[in-house]
Amino acid sequence: MSTGPEGSANRVPTLTDVAKLAGVSVATASKAINGRDEVRAATRKRVLEAAELLSFAPNALARGLLRGRTGTVGLLTSDLEGRFSIPILMGAEDAFGAGQVSVFLCDARGDAIRERYHVRALLSRRVDGLIVVGSRTDARPPLAGSIPVPVVYAYAPSANPDDISITVDNVGGGRLAVEHLLSCGRRNIAHITGEVGFQAARDRADGAEAALADAGLSMLGGKPYYGSWDETWGRAAARIVLEQHPGVDAVFCGSDQIARGVLETLRDLGRDVPGGISVIGFDNWEAVAAHSRPRLTSIDMNLERLGAAAGRHLFAAIDGDAPPTSEQFPGRVVMRDSTAPVH
Amino acid sequence: MSTGPEGSANRVPTLTDVAKLAGVSVATASKAINGRDEVRAATRKRVLEAAELLSFAPNALARGLLRGRTGTVGLLTSDLEGRFSIPILMGAEDAFGAGQVSVFLCDARGDAIRERYHVRALLSRRVDGLIVVGSRTDARPPLAGSIPVPVVYAYAPSANPDDISITVDNVGGGRLAVEHLLSCGRRNIAHITGEVGFQAARDRADGAEAALADAGLSMLGGKPYYGSWDETWGRAAARIVLEQHPGVDAVFCGSDQIARGVLETLRDLGRDVPGGISVIGFDNWEAVAAHSRPRLTSIDMNLERLGAAAGRHLFAAIDGDAPPTSEQFPGRVVMRDSTAPVH
């Protein structure tokens, strides 16, 4: 145990100790420490020195009890392993960071029972608000029971449109990807993506189709190639697409992993990327996109900014500021080497 | 804001409310709810029903204030993005999970100032203990200042041997990898790994060398090929190794990403894996290892178990149980297709 000097009354110092040492009352000590102006400069200095000497840290529990505000927030996620929770979590932490807010992290593992349990515990700890992060973009049932604090849903929206949900604009993302390919001069575009059961897959496909329609085009094969989110599917699907549509000159992939698989097949077949065929991924997962051959252009959904927005919205709701509404975040194209700008 | 029925005295119910509704004193209500035996069964029932009706949740702040135990723990990590913090975090949450502990998550971003700031805040919230998770296995300076609660260091050990550190046995992991290759009948083994500045790289290399020495062998080239942790280096290094040691029949890689690069080069060159050359990675990063061609055998360091152990050790320290000591976790081989069992 890395406790301090064991002999010296091993107890966390309280305001009373500080006051005693400084020779003032606790009330004065409190005011001095909290920077209130009803205290003489000299007195404040004495108190501050005493506090420093004892390395006093005010008891946030007592403070929270009194003020009815704890300065804590619960972050309820469904899959920590996923790549989506973490950036959001970081963004949220940033949004709070500078201030006085600490974050309770709970992983419900996608289990409703466990989720309820965690919510109970968090409410018991009197968090000022809750952020609920999903692992898929499909709408999720809102938190069960009536929650006495503001709740913001991030990434996965709440099924209740009255709730505040901060989400990613997957339709826009799909559109962005296709528009980028079009701007590279491509016309024969196929879309290989993940499981059709995912809203994200369907939304991205919708965006892609819309962008193509705007250009008077349509997807090769008339619809997306749905499969799974991994490289293995990407490799297989690429073969299928090449066979069915030898004239394909661009592939929009629903994930970076799929794109990676596509790139591998193209390489196996000696196809020139991006000369003959352009490939664009989705998610901008650095570890995957930055080391493929060629390096993969991808759509980044700015998850960290999304997390930060969730944090800000929660704040606003807590403070009862402006009626915070839902928000949808656009993505951006991160150019690497698998797509070539128009010559 | 998803608050409950706004009209009904919109205030979180307190024990007093419950007591009033049940027609008993707060003292009795407290005892009834906490399952103490100084209360008649009928009375307890009344209280419990009242609590249920109001959906009363005891105020953990008040309780913590009184008992001097908050049931909270601070988890201080240095890089959330990294793949190492998360499993540890989940393991720790599991270790606490069943019980009454909530976890404050703080990301210091590898910055000492920010770390100090977070520690201050956590102590102010009167956490019962701290887990410090590093992003590399290099020893880190212990937390600054005297910390009045137990601290457990996970993944990255504290430089102070008196502290409790739960770490991964990288030397053992390197040994494991080589022993596996030897058991596959390989004798000409090269080691391609990451930056020499990482203790993890050096440790794994040491383990590998020791295992080879035990078998009367040594590494091809006499020492590891140090570089960086990514695929690009893996691809380049594989070419170098093949050129310098045409007889190489196995490569132990310091990371799955390096291994992935090695596999790609071998594939480009038409070499047979695992027939002609075996490849083994390190970290067992599912996303990378499970979709390479062939699928990659790797060393898994059981980070989740490590996290759980950190949680348990922290508990023990908090409860003042057995003097908790440091611990080192072994890894295990996860067989896939890039190494073949001996025929």
Place this chain on the structure above:
DNA sequence: TACGGCGCTGAAAGCCTTTTCGGCTGGTTT
């Protein structure tokens, strides 16, 4: 019948801080 003892309940103190408000001091105004 009187009394000891048992089982249950409630009043009150305490945990640590913030905030209100009354009181004290010393200087200024009439």
Place this chain on the structure above:
DNA sequence: AAACCAGCCGAAAAGGCTTTCAGCGCCGTA
């Protein structure tokens, strides 16, 4: 010189809970 004011400071209450201890009614026993 009396009244007043500003500036500081301290006593006390509040916030929700647990725990101790005294008290009450009731049963069994002498």
